[in-house]
Amino acid sequence: MLPIYLLSLRVPEGSVPMFEAALEALGGALDVGGPDEKGLVPLQLYLGEDPGRPAVYAQLSVAAMVTGCDVPEFTLELMPEIDWVAESRASLPALTAGRFWVYGSHVDRKPPSGSIPLLIDANVAFGTGRHETTRGCLLALEALAKDRRRKPRRALDLGCGSGILAFGAARLWPHLRVLGSDLDAPSVSVARDNAKLNRVATRVTLVESRGYRSHEISRRAPYDLILANILAGPLCAMATDTARHLAPGGRVVLSGLIRRQERQVLARHRAVGLKLERRWRIGNWSTLLLRRGA
Template identity: 40%
Template sequence: MTTFTALTTLTGKPAADALGAAMEDMDPTPMGVGVFEVEDDSGLWEVGGYFEGEPDEVALALLAATFGAKPFVVSEVPETDWVAHVKRELPPVEAGRFFVYGTHDADQLPEGRIGLLIDAAMAFGTGHHGTTLGCLKAYDRLLSDGQSFDDVADVGCGTAVLGMAAAKTGTANVIASDIDPVAVDVAVANMAANDMGDAVTCVTAAGFDDPALSKAAPFDLIFANILKGPLIMLAPDMAAHTKPNGIAILSGLLNEQAEEITSVYAQNGYNLLHHDQIGEWSTLTLGKET
């Protein structure tokens, strides 16, 4: 069955949510509908649907006009051998002592490296993106410098690859949280795939808003691989949940955003220890003052 996408943009979350809901009532019904903010400070939102078979373009035009959206762009999605695609596009990733790989590359795990099995999934964080890779490299450097951590939080965990890295290097108390329950389900599945049992506690939470996080705090190390806006918003909470002399590893940042984040966190008691860049993405390692 040929698959099609139908995409449009419009201004404002309420209108975008309403359009997404209306698309779900179309005939033929889309396989899925997504509503996403365009991350360029334009105020635009993207609404898209996936269809088995060509969608009703007249119905789409009426929906666009009703909700003040741009005309939908309908595209045919080429059939893809996803297993072959994953093998080709997601080769193993090496980050210091860490080796992130998919099931299809299990035989490539080098002796003496710490393997993190993460298959491509709906949640973000396979290690291939510059932000996740930057966080792993920053953490590896801290370990190489002789640092160790008793209590670690992975905020906005996605696949929980960062929390897993902490647990596999001796941290006894690791908690991973994400606002998306699907991501948390993926994180739990990754624990099982890596034979880690309950080595990482996985919870659905926005920022630090969960009793499990409050109970586990304060932390020696907090990973937050999210986005500029949430990082700014979380700065006071991050400081409140970090031990004196603790560390925060922040990413999800474009290089040009790093200076602003550094300044915001300096106002909340952090010093910049390292600023790493991978392509257009930055990772900041920050130390909390006493």
């Protein structure tokens, strides 16, 4: 059983994007709550290894300096050694997102007729399909598949986590070759195992990479489809690279942002030549579909 470390802190609502970007450097899976009566937003980062308090403080100091606020107090603790994966699985029924039917290995009933089953167990990698951003991306994928005139041949899932979006794309388009990447090594390992379970390992390649830095990402470019379910800050920071790696007429699905961050993310991507085609909103979360001009 892998150890899980939990980093917890609260930051002013207006500074959330900058702290999200700062915490990205530590890897792991980030959970962002709603603001309390003082306007403070809780951030919880789940990590597969201990980054050390000095490293955490260094990242938070940069965000605090940029936003003009104090370095927030934080706790970093090893979570109790319970089999939290088994506990989570037991309480997670299968769910649907359009035609996608996402289930864990503990689910013993057959997939509904006509559905696209994806086997994803709760693990250290983000992406069981239950978060609104993941569901929004799955719905975006299904909408793209309905356009039979455009069939992507090369796709990139940036920040793939469990690999769920890469697998969904591979299941929708049988001839599609997908490259999935994540900066978190344990997540890449989990995604590779999941690819075998979902029988797409021959068409989905998974690599460790921080953003677009991997040689493999550059070698396979340009992409007809890019999926990026990460955070608003990193999405904006990588907008130029995203446009550069898209083929003419290519689409990009962006998520990991809340509604009030839409304007910021759209402005940055419009500035590099991408146009909004459609958006999905689930709760307070947004998923955006953009296209590069032909």
